[in-house]
Amino acid sequence: MKVKAKLKNGVVKVKCMAKHDMTTYNQMEKKTGNREDANFITYMTAKIGNETVFEASTSQFLSKNPIFKFQFQGIGAKGDKLVMEWTDRKGNKGKGKGKIK
Incomplete structure (x- = not known):
């Protein structure tokens, strides 16, 4: 995960990109026939x-x-x-860190 954070006038602005395929229920139903194979970030x-x-x-x-x-x-x-963490539907976790500049 890429994390950027900048402090300006007392406000910290953050931008991050989480690397994840984000497969939807419909995509997996078409691909595998099983909607339960879907996997996407559920919590950040x-x-x-x-x-x-x-x-x-x-x-x-x-x-x-x-x-x-x-x-x-x-x-x-x-x-x-600044530590960013995500959890997906299947329980996998991702983490990224960045320093405030």
């Missing part, structure tokens, strides 16, 4: 230390390798590590 979080700064529940309606953009303020300084 971002943390600085123990503090959660972003949390999202997602569905099958995201593109392959989805890009997430968000911003926050009140926590984080230049040099702090």
Whole structure:
């Protein structure tokens, strides 16, 4: 996962790309005949230390390798590590880290 974070005027702007195929129920039904083979990111979080700064529940309606953009303020300084984590429908996990610039 690629993670970029920039601090400007007290606001941290984050952009990250999660590498994932994001297969939908319809795609898998056509491909394998079984809708249960679908696999997509269902949960995404971002943390600085123990503090959660972003949390999202997602569905099958995201593109392959989805890009997430968000911003926050009140926590984080230049040099702090931002850790992004996702979990997909089958329980697989992905993780990416970036420093606030």
